[in-house]
Amino acid sequence: MTAHDPSLGRTSGGLLGWLGLGPRHPHQPAETPGGESHLDRRDGLRQRQLDEVVRFLTAHQLEVSTVTLTIAWNYLTGADSQLVRSIDRQVQARKPVTLEWIDQELGRQDRVDEMAVLADLMQRLETSIDEFGKASRDAHVATSEYHSALEGHVNELEQVTRAGEVISELANIAKVMLRRTREIEKQMLRSEAQTRALRRRLDEARRSAEEDHLTGLPNRRAFEAVFEEEFRLARASAETLCVAFCDIDHFKKINDEHGHEAGDRVLKLVADAFARISNDHCHVARHGGEEFVLLLRGETLEQACAQLDHLREQLASRRLVNRANDRPFGQVTFSAGVADVFRCGDPRSALRAADSALYRAKQEGRNRVAAASEADCQPPELKVA
Numbered sequence: 001m002t003a004h005d006p007s008l009g010r011t012s013g014g015l016l017g018w019l020g021l022g023p024r025h026p027h028q029p030a031e032t033p034g035g036e037s038h039l040d041r042r043d044g045l046r047q048r049q050l051d052e053v054v055r056f057l058t059a060h061q062l063e064v065s066t067v068t069l070t071i072a073w074n075y076l077t078g079a080d081s082q083l084v085r086s087i088d089r090q091v092q093a094r095k096p097v098t099l100e101w102i103d104q105e106l107g108r109q110d111r112v113d114e115m116a117v118l119a120d121l122m123q124r125l126e127t128s129i130d131e132f133g134k135a136s137r138d139a140h141v142a143t144s145e146y147h148s149a150l151e152g153h154v155n156e157l158e159q160v161t162r163a164g165e166v167i168s169e170l171a172n173i174a175k176v177m178l179r180r181t182r183e184i185e186k187q188m189l190r191s192e193a194q195t196r197a198l199r200r201r202l203d204e205a206r207r208s209a210e211e212d213h214l215t216g217l218p219n220r221r222a223f224e225a226v227f228e229e230e231f232r233l234a235r236a237s238a239e240t241l242c243v244a245f246c247d248i249d250h251f252k253k254i255n256d257e258h259g260h261e262a263g264d265r266v267l268k269l270v271a272d273a274f275a276r277i278s279n280d281h282c283h284v285a286r287h288g289g290e291e292f293v294l295l296l297r298g299e300t301l302e303q304a305c306a307q308l309d310h311l312r313e314q315l316a317s318r319r320l321v322n323r324a325n326d327r328p329f330g331q332v333t334f335s336a337g338v339a340d341v342f343r344c345g346d347p348r349s350a351l352r353a354a355d356s357a358l359y360r361a362k363q364e365g366r367n368r369v370a371a372a373s374e375a376d377c378q379p380p381e382l383k384v385a
Contacts, residue, residue: 052076060097071102081348088352088379092359212286214264215271223285223293230283231347234297242304243350244294244338245358246274249366251290254329262322266332273315277307292334301340301371308336309369316367335361339372353377 056072057064074080075087086105090097210222218226227243234241248254248270255263267290274284274292287293296304312334320329337357341350353372361370 049076062097062099067102068099078348081351084348084379085352085355089355089359092356215268215286217271217275217292218283218285220285220287220293223283223287223295226283226285227295227347230295230297231341234341239298240300241341242296242299242301242338243341243347243354244296244304244308244336245287245351245354246292246294246308246334246336247358247362248290249333249335249362254332258322258325258327258329262324262329266320266329269320270315270332270334273311277311301338301343305338305369305371308338312336312367312369331367333367335366336369337361337372338369339376343374344372344377349377352379 053069053072053076056062056076057068062068062072071083074083078084083105087097090101095101210218212219230241233239248266251263251266254266271284271286271292274294278284281297281299283295285293294308296307299307316331316333318332320332321327322329335358337354337360339350339353339357341347344350344353350372353376356376357370357372361368364370
């Protein structure tokens, strides 16, 4: 469901009808002996949901429209995890959740949705290539076997000299068929080679779609797939799993004073520092802008914080110079928030907790690592912006 779906404005019954709270059907179930029907209880739940939607719109002073109703519903039900995180960060920063801000967020999410569509198309193309490759190999094998059998029959026919012109004519026909099967076999070999080349190009396209071109790290879409798999593995093997958000401090100042090209070099430098600690149990990705995200499996919250703090100290101890103009960058640092995924309960809550811890680290002066508390795992209270 999208915020711009025109069908949301055509549902009969207005707002109550959209939420399933319109007039009851004349053939509704009779009341139970306790005086309350299943429909009554369901209506009560819907009424509470409607109250929450109204409180959300009132708290943020948003007008009632199909867009704001959809945003409120997706946020309160958690149907759009990226939107939930964006609104949580906006509220934590005490910034208003306005229609203009919502439009900007929807635009960014549309770009993420385009990447998801591209990934789905690539997956279907890969399946088609596999099927074509298998059919081509099977046809090649069958043609090769037919060629061998036919060649044997031709040799037998040529050895029979007393059977007359009929056998001689059959031998000539078989030779023509034999040449044709050789041609078909060559075509099958070319098809197999083309299939292998197409698969290589598809693999390159997949890597390109899942890689951040500036830093060479996996991008956010690739990270989400890794997070899902690491969560499954850690839960199956009863291992710890931590997630961390890391954000370069005062990055806008670097861009303003040295230019975006210099800012890109700083991003690559920090990305390389994170990449050096990555392995099969530590995954790093660029989440967007100057923000990175890490997964650390098999490490406790304290161990994960210590590892990131050590990396932070190493980076902060360096004195960097802009080679383009010999001007010093000064101290380049990052702040981080780390959360225990299973202590928070699920990946979504853990991401929110890590983000809250990161925000606290920024508020406390930057250049530090903050561990998420139990309170960070809880959704933020609705506040008037």
